[in-house]
Amino acid sequence: MNPSQDTGPTILEMRSITKEFPGVKALDKVSLTVRAGEIHSICGENGAGKSTLMKVLSGLYPYGSYSGSIYYQGSEVRFKDIGSSEAAGIVIIHQELALIPELSITENIFLGNEPTRFGAIDWIQAKKRAVELLARVGLSDDPDTQIKNIGVGKQQLVEIAKALNKSVKLLILDEPTAALNENDSQHLLDLILGLKGRGISSIMISHKLNEIEQISDSITIIRDGKSIETLNVKADGVNEDRIIRGMVGRTLENRFPEHTNTIGEVFFEVRNWLVQHPQVAERMVVKNSSFTVRRGEVVGFAGLMGAGRTELAMSLFGHSYGNFISGQIIKDGREIQVRTVAEAIGHGMAYVSEDRKALGLNLLDDIKRSVVSAKLSKISRGEVVNDISEYQVAEKYRKSLRIKAPTVDDGVSTLSGGNQQKVVLAKWMFTDPDLLILDEPTRGIDVGAKAEIYGIIHELAAEGKGVIMISSELPELLGVSDRIYTIFEGQITNELPVSQADPETLMRSMTSTKKKVNAV
Amino acid sequence: MSDRDHREAGGFRFKDLKLVLGGGGTLKQFGILGSLVLILLLFQFLTGGLTLSSGNLINVVSQYAYILILAIGMVMVIIAGHIDLSVGSVAALAGILVAISMERWNFPWPVAILFGLLIGAVIGLWQGFWVAYVGVPAFIVTLAGMLIWRGTNQYIGNSATVPVPQDFTYIGAGYLPEIGPDTGYNNLTLLLGLIVVLAIVYGEWRARRTRRVMGSEPVPLWVSITRVVLLSAVVSYAALLFAGGRVGTSFPISGIILGVLVLFYSFVTRNTIFGRHIYAVGGNSHAAELSGVKSRRINFLVMMNMSILAALAGMIFVARSQASGPSDGVSWELDAIAAVFIGGAAVSGGIGTVTGSIIGGLVMAVLNNGLQLMGVGSDRVQIIKGLVLLLAVAIDVYNKSQGRPSIIGFLTRNRRDPGEQPGATGGGTGASESPSPVVPTSGTPETVRPSAATPN
Numbered sequence: 001m002n003p004s005q006d007t008g009p010t011i012l013e014m015r016s017i018t019k020e021f022p023g024v025k026a027l028d029k030v031s032l033t034v035r036a037g038e039i040h041s042i043c044g045e046n047g048a049g050k051s052t053l054m055k056v057l058s059g060l061y062p063y064g065s066y067s068g069s070i071y072y073q074g075s076e077v078r079f080k081d082i083g084s085s086e087a088a089g090i091v092i093i094h095q096e097l098a099l100i101p102e103l104s105i106t107e108n109i110f111l112g113n114e115p116t117r118f119g120a121i122d123w124i125q126a127k128k129r130a131v132e133l134l135a136r137v138g139l140s141d142d143p144d145t146q147i148k149n150i151g152v153g154k155q156q157l158v159e160i161a162k163a164l165n166k167s168v169k170l171l172i173l174d175e176p177t178a179a180l181n182e183n184d185s186q187h188l189l190d191l192i193l194g195l196k197g198r199g200i201s202s203i204m205i206s207h208k209l210n211e212i213e214q215i216s217d218s219i220t221i222i223r224d225g226k227s228i229e230t231l232n233v234k235a236d237g238v239n240e241d242r243i244i245r246g247m248v249g250r251t252l253e254n255r256f257p258e259h260t261n262t263i264g265e266v267f268f269e270v271r272n273w274l275v276q277h278p279q280v281a282e283r284m285v286v287k288n289s290s291f292t293v294r295r296g297e298v299v300g301f302a303g304l305m306g307a308g309r310t311e312l313a314m315s316l317f318g319h320s321y322g323n324f325i326s327g328q329i330i331k332d333g334r335e336i337q338v339r340t341v342a343e344a345i346g347h348g349m350a351y352v353s354e355d356r357k358a359l360g361l362n363l364l365d366d367i368k369r370s371v372v373s374a375k376l377s378k379i380s381r382g383e384v385v386n387d388i389s390e391y392q393v394a395e396k397y398r399k400s401l402r403i404k405a406p407t408v409d410d411g412v413s414t415l416s417g418g419n420q421q422k423v424v425l426a427k428w429m430f431t432d433p434d435l436l437i438l439d440e441p442t443r444g445i446d447v448g449a450k451a452e453i454y455g456i457i458h459e460l461a462a463e464g465k466g467v468i469m470i471s472s473e474l475p476e477l478l479g480v481s482d483r484i485y486t487i488f489e490g491q492i493t494n495e496l497p498v499s500q501a502d503p504e505t506l507m508r509s510m511t512s513t514k515k516k517v518n519a520v
Numbered sequence: 521m522s523d524r525d526h527r528e529a530g531g532f533r534f535k536d537l538k539l540v541l542g543g544g545g546t547l548k549q550f551g552i553l554g555s556l557v558l559i560l561l562l563f564q565f566l567t568g569g570l571t572l573s574s575g576n577l578i579n580v581v582s583q584y585a586y587i588l589i590l591a592i593g594m595v596m597v598i599i600a601g602h603i604d605l606s607v608g609s610v611a612a613l614a615g616i617l618v619a620i621s622m623e624r625w626n627f628p629w630p631v632a633i634l635f636g637l638l639i640g641a642v643i644g645l646w647q648g649f650w651v652a653y654v655g656v657p658a659f660i661v662t663l664a665g666m667l668i669w670r671g672t673n674q675y676i677g678n679s680a681t682v683p684v685p686q687d688f689t690y691i692g693a694g695y696l697p698e699i700g701p702d703t704g705y706n707n708l709t710l711l712l713g714l715i716v717v718l719a720i721v722y723g724e725w726r727a728r729r730t731r732r733v734m735g736s737e738p739v740p741l742w743v744s745i746t747r748v749v750l751l752s753a754v755v756s757y758a759a760l761l762f763a764g765g766r767v768g769t770s771f772p773i774s775g776i777i778l779g780v781l782v783l784f785y786s787f788v789t790r791n792t793i794f795g796r797h798i799y800a801v802g803g804n805s806h807a808a809e810l811s812g813v814k815s816r817r818i819n820f821l822v823m824m825n826m827s828i829l830a831a832l833a834g835m836i837f838v839a840r841s842q843a844s845g846p847s848d849g850v851s852w853e854l855d856a857i858a859a860v861f862i863g864g865a866a867v868s869g870g871i872g873t874v875t876g877s878i879i880g881g882l883v884m885a886v887l888n889n890g891l892q893l894m895g896v897g898s899d900r901v902q903i904i905k906g907l908v909l910l911l912a913v914a915i916d917v918y919n920k921s922q923g924r925p926s927i928i929g930f931l932t933r934n935r936r937d938p939g940e941q942p943g944a945t946g947g948g949t950g951a952s953e954s955p956s957p958v959v960p961t962s963g964t965p966e967t968v969r970p971s972a973a974t975p976n
Contacts, residue, residue, distance in 0.1 A: 342812040362803035374811040383792045391734045
């Protein structure tokens, strides 16, 4: 690596960028400086503001929707859309690839940028250029191949080829290796290093700290929408532990209600749960996972996005995700079958989805209808729903969970995120579950409502129910759980009682399969 | 509660008018119902009183009953997020088979009717299977069905008409019989009117009691009374018109069948688990499935139900025209779909009501009938109907894209302003702090903009 890069000219400087969404400050005076020809990584927990920052940079959030200024190649830039940032040579490659599966590699590379001759697309020229570009990213596939027929790893490379075609100077990669296996990841990382050799700077967002350590020149750490520090990998002698400390290094405030749970015996056990990806047959999203839940216990599941937490939860809940391969669920001492959601509900399971709006609620419904929707039979005689009981049930939950709405006739779409979440919780509490699986129950909710939801979780546990809580926020898991499992790449990598867990240990188990501490 | 007191003290306001007409929870239909009344009065004026004459009203009911029956099934299909283009062809096929069963196989007419319903069920089984269990979009399945069943109709009937026996025509062309003393009116029709009036009074009383059991304030008493008096007057007037027509005519049997179906399906969609599940699947099928709703079963049953109703509509039509022909039911699906969308249903599913669709269907029927009475040619009638449909849905879409409630919000908003303004400035009601309390929200979609796209 070229030592002159340490002092190379600055290609990009973002100065005190602030971006607010209604009720949330996603970015708070974030600054980022990238030197020409370096690989600069951005690290932070989920929700820290990394992707938002990149959306500001790429013009997806146009100039004017944020405050602060961006200097690129020496002058201030005001991108109004993606097109204008691309014209300047900044190309972003998103986590979800923006390729069209039905089109060929060539067509995808030149999409929106087609070479023309007398007004018609010049396919001969395009194909020639495509072969060149593919060679640069180390692909030898036929450029006529449809995107859907090549693997995710190669698709990622096609994305980069597409970026190269736009004469990219600054490449932004958002979780580029999240969906790749080890070989493909390594290939991609090598390619990024190769591009660096040709003077292309990269900004990389990744949760895989070993990769960051391996290829980055410098690292900026973002936490809670603020830029915390920028580390020079070589000069500062950065390693994974150092990065983790930066990512989680907040003081644990006393945001979690005091509680004393009386924990009973194990009543729910999962053995060797194996689930296949719904589309990609060779990929296992949950690998031989086994865990237990005791009565009155809050069990935390820590894992980064895409680690397989949600996949595990949904596949347990009536095989709602992926293709079930094998595994057992033992409840109260005997094996149960949960092939459908109805069966799972029948066995006293409840699943509060991480995506409230897409999977948790019918936004067209009012509160009362939503609350009873998972167990209508409970307030019905035969097929006929009893309006009055419905109203009374909903009213009871509105009061006990303090759902802020004038009446239960109000539409759930008019509620704030926190109150919508309470409606979802009410809906599942109404089914009288023994085991509640809460997937990111506080995502997108303000601090006050979060504390209330923690309170509800403890009340449920105090009633003797088992609670599984999946969360990306380590402080939350440490504050609420009694025991924590970590998941990485579909595998349970560690199990710790909360007394022995700390953010750094957890983060280590969430980012590698190596089992360092196993204190149980 | 001070808001309510203030309103009562503040005298008459448009909001109260809506309470009278809409009844607490169902303001949604006010806009369409209002349009229906306006159109009726307009044509009454333009046709010099012909529109609201006995003969014409009876004619409208028997002429459009089968379309309205289709609209009942169609709204359920559309709520579930599908569409059914095959209903006209299904009706035609059921019609010809029923006609043949009586003509050639000498089925007695009640058996023939059951046979017709069975045909509908079998067709529904077929279409429901493809939609629900194979996953072919209903648009395609029923487009195919439209061709298949039309072709089958013409193949079986050799593209010729098949007459039906006199007894059978009763369900399509029959009227309530004359019984009892000679009052100059049809007694059974008067009795029917009386029953409806009693039902209105009972319904209002029950609604008030339910509200009270639920612990919430019912609408002010005078609102209830005004509503009951108003509706009873309308029903009584209509009963007199229906009962006082040409001798031998009265309220059509097809209208009675329609009425029973409306009551039944309103109940099913509103008050049963099955009905709730239709809305759940149409509103958010993923969320519904994760709540244990068997969405395939719901889709299957909804499609099947539609075909059964289509078969019934076909039989009524055949009975009315006294023969089954090769082009029966052509473009009925479009009339039914138009009725449903004018009635406030959403193209994307999850929203719609049986009563709304019936009112939407009546808007189209009155429009059609009124224009015909005025001697407007069918070419121009089609143009006008097309524009009405487009406008109604455009207002709906516009309102949704603006994050406002549906068509009714728009229709009432303009009228609301003059009524609302003095109250807001003069009294400083609670309504002035935010616009939401005055916008009717019942059941209408509030497509909330994705709030604060959660970073990362």
